[in-house]
Amino acid sequence: MGMRQDIEELAKEAxxxxxxxxxVPSANDHTVAARVAADLRAVMGTPRSQEELFAVTRLGHLxxxxxxxxxxxxxxxxxxxxxxxxxxxxxxxxxHWRAMPTLHDHTFGAISxxxxxxxxxxxxxxxxxxxxxxLATA
Numbered sequence: 001m002g003m004r005q006d007i008e009e010l011a012k013e014a015x016x017x018x019x020x021x022x023x024v025p026s027a028n029d030h031t032v033a034a035r036v037a038a039d040l041r042a043v044m045g046t047p048r049s050q051e052e053l054f055a056v057t058r059l060g061h062l063x064x065x066x067x068x069x070x071x072x073x074x075x076x077x078x079x080x081x082x083x084x085x086x087x088x089x090x091x092x093x094x095x096h097w098r099a100m101p102t103l104h105d106h107t108f109g110a111i112s113x114x115x116x117x118x119x120x121x122x123x124x125x126x127x128x129x130x131x132x133x134x135l136a137t138a
Contacts, residue, residue, distance in 0.1 A: 006090035007124040011131040014083050018138045025138050029080040032072050034136035036084070039068040040129035050122050056099035058118050065125045066091045087128055094121055 017023035025033070043064045044050065050058055066088060097117075098110035125129040 003090055003093060003124040004120045004121055004127070007087065007127050010071065010083070010086050010090060010126055014131060014135065018135065019040070023079045025080065026078075027137060028076065030136050030138070031077050033079060033132040036127050037132035037136060039072075040065050040125055040132070043068065044122060044125050047119075047122065047126075051119070054077055054099075055115065055118065058122070059094070059097055059099040061099075062091075062094045062121050062125070063117070066094055069128075071138045091121070091124065093117075 014023070018025065043061050045061075050061065053061075069084055069088045069091065073088060074079060076084065096110055097113050098107060099112065101112075
């Protein structure tokens with residue numbers, strides 16, 4: 001599965017747990033979800049605006065989104081931590097991407113993904129942002 005599918009499955013699981021009262025988000029969960037959703041929205045912009053950027057800028061935005069999730073994860077426990085941890089794990093391929101050309105073969109394993117993978121990652125982050133925005137008011 002790709003990032004988009006991983007996040008989609010994660011979002012469906014969270015929505016199901018909340019709907020079935022398996023996870024009743026706390027006030028802190030609501031606050032964290034709202035903050036992360038706002039951070040992701042600010043970083044990602046619209047699909048069209050992202051596609052107009054250079055790959056290095058797009059990759060920077062993707063890394064910033066992953067960082068926002070990771071920072072929030074450091075401040076929560078229980079189901080919200082598990083949810084954010086799974087989201088961060090799904091987004092980890094971003095950490096192995098590079099947008100800059102190399103003059104030699106020593107890239108510490110970083111790869112230059114096709115632009116379609118940037119788009120897929122951006123869509124995954126938008127789906128995550130949407131789920132967090134709904135979770136903030138659940």
